[in-house]
Amino acid sequence: MSKTDVANRIETLIKELNEHNYKYYVLAQPSISDFDFDQKLSELAALEKEYPALLDPDSPTQKVGGDITKQFKTVRHKWPMLSLSNTYSEGELNDFDARVRKVLGDDFEYVCELKFDGLSISLTYEHGVLTRGVTRGDGTQGDEVTTNVRTIKSVPNKLRKNGFPEVFEIRGEVFMHRAAFERLNNERIENGEIPYANPRNFASGTIKLQDSSEVAKRPLDCFLYFLYMDGRDKQFKNHWDSLNAVKSWGFHVCEHTKLCNSLDDVFKFIHHWEKERHHLSYEIDGIVIKVNSYAQQDELGFTAKSPRWAISYKYKAEEVETILQSVSYQVGRTGAVTPVANLKPVQLSGTTVKRATLHNANEMARLDLHELDTVIVEKGGEIIPKITSVNTSLRVPETKQIQYPSTCPACNTLLIRKEGEAVYYCPNEEGCPPQIVGKIQHFISRKAMDIEGMGNETVEVLHKRGLLNRVSDLYNLHRHQDVLSQIERFGAKSIQNMLDGIEKSKQKPFEKVLFGLGIRYVGETIAKKLALGFKNIDNVIAANEEDIAAVDEIGERIAESVREYLSKPLHLEQIRFLKENGLNFEVEEKIIQLSSNKLVEKSFIISGVFEQYSREELTQLILDNGGKILGSISGKLDYLVAGDKMGPSKLAKAQKLNIPIISEEELIKLIE
Incomplete structure (x- = not known):
């Protein structure tokens, strides 16, 4: 054959084999026998070996891996991979629906999807080519596993059809089918290797292997279920349309997805799959319910950890009986005292369980725990074991009821309990060792x-050596190098690395420092919003609860906690010391060239769907002209910019407070 004939034959084989892969792995409709497929694949591999210059990166022969990755690179997600709120209760699902209706009214749809028990993955495509695969990690950043993802046959390295944007990100779940899991686990047992507990662990362990050729030997699959891209709401109005689009681009989208017009439809879907899930070839542990419209998703927004427009309904977990041997108590960095049950070891969902959370004093009282009780344990969310009830018929006669302590188990200080809260706290934050250590460990964390x-x-x-009793002591450690050098396993190099790390931490931005202080309820997202909202720590200290609560996504509970923390002289003294030692307590201001100052000292909230601009564009327009965006409606709001399908609760509150309600056109007139 001439070189032209070879090139044409390679192109034909690639096209045929990719089409067969698509039919087999995505459509589950094979149109060729395994033998014929292997024959074509062997022919292609032979031609590529003889003519290496004609090797196409999209060739199915490239799904066999081969690269060795010494260390996975950490990549920051452009769009955070947030977790979903979970519920096991239909009552709580009714509450979720009521919260959605309070904001949106009754004109909306849900999309119901199976909740796969696998490993979350984010894939980036540029010009139709897979350029990056990243694990969920901590939700903010994850490990780049692109080479391993390319070996998954149901994940296209190159898209088959047109119509996709130049750059986009698609989220999904990597998993392993039950039959493959059992076969591979049996092989591990025969080889004297430790078997995996469940398919999820096997899939997760596989995607993190260093050798992609080994990954290719393990039959992973992947369902894709959520699209991200700039201007997504302009190309697609809702999640359902985007799902159908990505399916047409060649992605493996689960066929068991339903568009629902009511909560009754959602419950029918849940009840159907509670029975039918056992007939699937893969594991699911529940159903994901999402509001369909992208504009309405924006309207509902996010909490610090999860979207308000989606929820996961989990099926009841496996449960077992075992013996309660004792109860111990853990003191956290905020002083919260958490009871933990120590159990006679028992197998549950593929793992050995020795401990289970008891949550708080209220839960202990509900369970009425006695020494040596037979307890029923389940895995909440299939992850954290918890005691759900006691088999009182097996209770040992005359055993004592287990009493929640009145004093701190670590420092013997009398515990306190705030009104309306279930948790007891140790108030001795300066002298309680677990609190001291926990606060410093939180401060130094990644x-x-x-x-x-x-x-x-x-x-x-x-x-224990008396060198660290509060966060500020970190910045005095350089004065104690002689003491440090006398501690076992503290060599000169490790001491210097630690001191260099402490010095380098002074470069961290204000929001990191604020998060590091460990204020109760102030996570990463809230710390960032506080920093951007108040610009520096002095403004936060001077703010009252109402000012703090007015910041986007910060409610009364968080505002109260921040105000309480900053009212204590101990904390103010520590902040003063950290400021004097060079830590950042103000946002680094960037020079912004405003289009105009027409909206200076004016505040806005944007709600609803608009014709000329997206919500993001309107937000930027307001900021570019000197205005501010608030998080909630209060008497301090100047304008509510209202679009179509605006939430009725916001409208009612604005009307009650006599807030001017303006349209998209009226906002433009304010600027012009």
Whole structure:
């Protein structure tokens, strides 16, 4: 054959084999025998070996892997991979529906999807070619596993059809079918290797293997279910349309997805799959319910951890009986005292369970726990074991009821309990060792100050030596190098690395420092919003609860907690010390060239769907002209910009407070 004939034959084989892969793995409609497929694949591999210059990256022969990855690169997600709120109760699902209706009214749809028990993945495509695969990680950043993802046959390395945007991101779940899991696990047992507990663990372990050729040997699959891209709401009005589009582009989208017009339809879908899930070839642990319209998703927004427009309904977990051997108590960095049940070891959902959470004193009282009780344990969310009830018929006669302690198990301080809360707290934050150590460990953690050369064990050792009793002591450690050098396993190099890491932490931005302080209820997202809203710590200290609660996504509970923290002299003294030692307590201001100052000192909230601009564009328009965006409606709001399908609750509150309600056109006139 001439080189032209070879090139044409390679092109034909690639096209045929990719089409067969698509029919087999995506459509589940094979149109060729395995033998014939293998014959064509062998012919293609032979031609590519003889003519390496004609090798196409999209060739199915490239799904066999081969690269060795020494270390996975950490990649920050452009759009955070948030977790979903979970519920096991139909009553709580009714509550979710009521919250949605309170904001949106009754004109909306839900999309119901199976909740796959696998590993979350984010794939980026540029010009139709897979350029990056990243695990969920902590939701903010994950590990890049592109080479391993390319070996998954149901994930297209190159899209088959047109119509897709130049750059987009698609989220999904990597999983393993039950039959493949059982076969591979049996092979591990025969080889004397430790078997995996469940398909999810096997899939997760596989995607993180260093050798992609080994990944290719394990039959992973992947369902894709959510699209992200700039201007998505302009190309698609809702999630359902985008699902159908990505399916037409060649992605493996689960066929068991339903568009629902009512909560009754949602419940029918849930009840159907509660029975039918056992007939699937893969594991699911529940149903995901999403509001369909993208504009309405924007209207509902997010909490710090999860979207308000979606929820996961989990099917009841496996449960077992075992013996309660004792109850111990853990003191967290905020002083919260959490009871933990120590159990006679028992197998549950593929793992050995020795401990289970008891949550709080209220839960202990509900269970009426006695010594050596036979308890029923299940895995909440299939992850954290918890005691759900006691088999009182097996109770040992004359055993004592287990009493929640009145004093701190770590420092013997009298515990306190705030009105309306279920948790008891130790107020001795200066003298309670677990609180002291926990606060410092939180401060040095990767999500906060990310102090290199220092880990949790180091903090414990230095506290026991009397060198660390509060966060501010970190910045005095350089004065104690002689003492540090006398501690076992503290060499000169490790001490210097730690001190360098502490010094480097002074470069961290204000929101990281604020998060590192460990204020109750102030996570990463809230810390960032506080920093951007108030610009510096002095403004936060001076703000009252109403001012704090007015910041986007910050409610009364968080505002009260921030105000309480900043009212204590101990905390103010620590902040003063940290400021003097060079830590950032103000946002680094960027020079912004405003289009005009027409909206200076004016505040806005945007709600609804608009014709000329997207909500993001309107937000930017307001900011570019000197205006502010608030998070909630209050007497301090100047304008509510109202579009179509605006939430009725916002409208009612604005009318009650006599807030001017303006249209998209009226906003433009304000600027012009």
